[in-house]
Structures are given as structure tokens and as C-alpha cells.
Amino acid sequence: MQTLNIIGAGRVGQTLARLWHARAVFQIGAVCNRSIGSAQAAVTFIDAGTAYDVNSFSRLPAADVWLLACPDDQLQACCVDLSKVGAFNQGSIVFHCSGALTAHEVLQSAQACGAQIASLHPIKSFASPEAAVQGFEGTFCGMEGDAVALAVLESVFAAIGGQCFAIKSESKTLYHAASVMACNYLVALQEASIQTFAQAGVAREQAMAILQPIVSDTVHNIFSMGTQAALTGPIARGDALVVKKQVAALNAWRTDYAHTYQQLGRVALTLAEQRGISDQAAYNLAKVLGRES
Numbered sequence: 001m002q003t004l005n006i007i008g009a010g011r012v013g014q015t016l017a018r019l020w021h022a023r024a025v026f027q028i029g030a031v032c033n034r035s036i037g038s039a040q041a042a043v044t045f046i047d048a049g050t051a052y053d054v055n056s057f058s059r060l061p062a063a064d065v066w067l068l069a070c071p072d073d074q075l076q077a078c079c080v081d082l083s084k085v086g087a088f089n090q091g092s093i094v095f096h097c098s099g100a101l102t103a104h105e106v107l108q109s110a111q112a113c114g115a116q117i118a119s120l121h122p123i124k125s126f127a128s129p130e131a132a133v134q135g136f137e138g139t140f141c142g143m144e145g146d147a148v149a150l151a152v153l154e155s156v157f158a159a160i161g162g163q164c165f166a167i168k169s170e171s172k173t174l175y176h177a178a179s180v181m182a183c184n185y186l187v188a189l190q191e192a193s194i195q196t197f198a199q200a201g202v203a204r205e206q207a208m209a210i211l212q213p214i215v216s217d218t219v220h221n222i223f224s225m226g227t228q229a230a231l232t233g234p235i236a237r238g239d240a241l242v243v244k245k246q247v248a249a250l251n252a253w254r255t256d257y258a259h260t261y262q263q264l265g266r267v268a269l270t271l272a273e274q275r276g277i278s279d280q281a282a283y284n285l286a287k288v289l290g291r292e293s
Contacts, residue, residue: 002152005030005063005087006049007078008070009042011126012097015133016067019160021048026156030060045129058085065093065152066115068107072098075106083109090114093149097121099176102169103145111146118145119172120153122162123179137161144169190215192257199253228271235268238281244288265289 004026006013010033020026028049033039039051052060066088070078075096088094092115094107099121107117120143126132141162143150154164167175190211197207221230234242243265250258266289273282286292 001025001027002064003027003029003062004065004067005032005060006042006067006069007032007082008068008074009033009039009046010069011129011132012122013067013069014042014045014129015126015136016097016122016160017042017046017049018129018133019136020156021046023159025159026065029063032056032060057081057087060085060087063092065156066095066110068094068096072101072106075101076109079107080109083113086113088113088115092116093118093152095120095145095149095153099123099142099179100173102172103149104169116146116149118143118149118153120145120150120157120164121176122157125183138163140165142167142172142175144172192260196250196257228275231268231271231275233268235265235285236272236275236277238272238277238285240281240284240288243285247288262289266291 001024004017004020006017006028007030009017009031013031017026017028017031021028028046030052031039031043031046031049032052032054033042034054036051036053039053043049043051050061060082066082068075068078068082075098079094082088088110090113092110092113094110094115095103095118096106097120098106101119103117103119104111107115107119111117120141122136122139122141124132124136124139137160139162141157141164143153143164144167150166157164193211194204194207197210198204202210218230234246247258247261250261265285269282269285269289269291272285277285
């Protein structure tokens with residue numbers, strides 16, 4: 001069985017390590033966090049491994065595979081420090097799980113030691129390791145990097161239910177932006193909606209109750225029918241007068257929300273055109289939404 005060392009066993013590292021240990025995919029070696037207390041808590045959750053703190057790099061045991069799961073802005077420095085103490089060698093596999101960074105951007109020092117490097121990004125919310133462990137099955141994972149590393153990682157992620165797919169290294173920033181728009185910005189959009197409800201006199205609790213069924217239904221429709229068929233509302237109907245009134249009302253309160261409405265409206269207008277609204281309706285909507293016809 002291959003050995004795994006984890007540097008930065010936070011929510012992602014703990015989730016993956018616990019799954020790999022439970023399914024006998026890896027023998028867990030070092031679990032290294034900023035403090036020994038944090039590392040020991042991670043070992044307890046994983047139910048395997050030995051706790052180390054960040055001052056112990058020179059004493060870490062050898063491992064076949066290294067997961068660097070520290071924050072993005074620390075990945076490169078962490079990899080350099082490990083390389084300096086001889087942690088990596090020919091044949092080591094070193095990877096990170098950042099959605100924003102490629103392997104080559106931050107793991108070059110490991111590669112210079114002869115290691116095979118990669119990044120593998122599980123597209124999942126890891127707000128709670130306990131919940132993530134229970135719900136990891138079926139998680140899609142975008143991966144890029146050296147072929148040897150990817151072959152190993154695809155196998156070990158598949159063993160815990162991950163569904164891996166390749167992404168182009170040069171396009172990883174766009175790949176991550178797509179995930180951010182779909183997940184993180186959905187939350188932001190709901191907050192903007194709730195604040196707009198409040199401006200109209202609807203309390204937050206009531207707004208949440210109103211939004212839950214329509215947002216849930218919309219998400220269901222997107223994935224069962226596709227985005228074109230799921231689009232409803234005034235833009236889908238070609239109703240420029242309603243859209244104009246809403247833009248004016250938002251502008252009178254918050255111009256930034258009016259601009260957000262218009263920008264998203266232009267995307268909705270493209271979908272409505274694909275569905276076949278009239279040329280005149282599309283022209284009228286384009287004027288209101290600030291899109292050049």
C-alpha cells in the first residue's frame with residue numbers, strides 16, 4: 001500500500017485522508033498542520049497518521065504521495081521548504097487540490113527534485129468534513145499535471161467515488177471561474193435578492209421562505225430541461241416594459257444592483273433569443289439592458 005503525507009490537513013485534507021484510510025487506499029503517514037494541537041485533532045478525525053507541526057519538515061517520514069492542502073497563497077513556499085529538506089525525490093507524487101492554481105504554478109520546486117506533480121480539484125463544498133465524507137461519492141474532480149501523477153491520482157480518487165476529468169492547464173483559471181459563478185455567486189445572488197425584497201418591505205425570513213421553493217425548482221429545471229427551457233420571467237416573454245420598470249426601480253435605489261440585473265439580463269436575453277422571441281422584442285430588451293444590437 002502506498003503511503004501518503006498531508007501538509008495542511010484542513011477540511012479538504014481531513015475529508016480525503018479519512019476516506020482513503022477507511023477504504024485502505026493509502027497508509028496515512030505524516031499529518032502536518034500549523035500547530036501540533038490542530039494536527040492531532042486532524043489525526044483523530046482521520047483515525048490514522050502521526051501529528052507534526054510546521055517546524056518539523058526535516059523530520060517528516062518518507063512517502064510515496066504528498067498532498068499539499070495548505071491555503072493557496074502558501075502552496076509555493078510550502079513546496080519550496082519541503083524541497084529544501086529533501087522531502088521529495090525521483091518518483092514522488094506531489095499534488096494540491098486548489099481550484100485556482102495549476103500544478104506548475106506552485107509545485108515547480110518538487111518537479112525540480114524529480115517528483116511528478118499535478119493538481120486535482122474536487123468540485124464540492126467542504127464546509128464540514130463530516131458531511132463531506134458522507135457526500136463525497138460522485139464528486140467531479142478536475143485534474144491537470146504530469147501524466148504519471150494523474151494516472152495514480154485518478155485511481156485513488158475513483159476508489160473513494162471521485163469522477164475525474166482532465167482540464168487544460170492554460171484554461172484552469174476559466175475552469176475555476178465557472179465553478180465560482182455557479183456556486184459562490186449563486187449565494188451572492190440570493191443575498192442581493194433578499195436585500196431587494198427588504199427594500200420592498202419583505203422581511204428576510206419571509207424572503208427566504210419565498211425563495212426556497214422557486215430557487216429549488218429553478219435549479220431542478222436547469223438540470224432536467226437545460227438552461228433555455230428553464231428560463232422564465234419577463235425576458236423569456238420578451239416583455240421590455242416590465243424590464244425597463246425594474247431597471248429604473250433598482251437604479252433609484254442601488255445602481256450597482258441595477259447594473260447586475262442588466263448584466264445578467266443580457267445573458268438571459270441570449271437564451272430568450274435562442275428560444276425564439278421576436279426580433280422586435282429582442283431589440284427592445286437589448287436597449288433596456290444596455291446591449292448593442
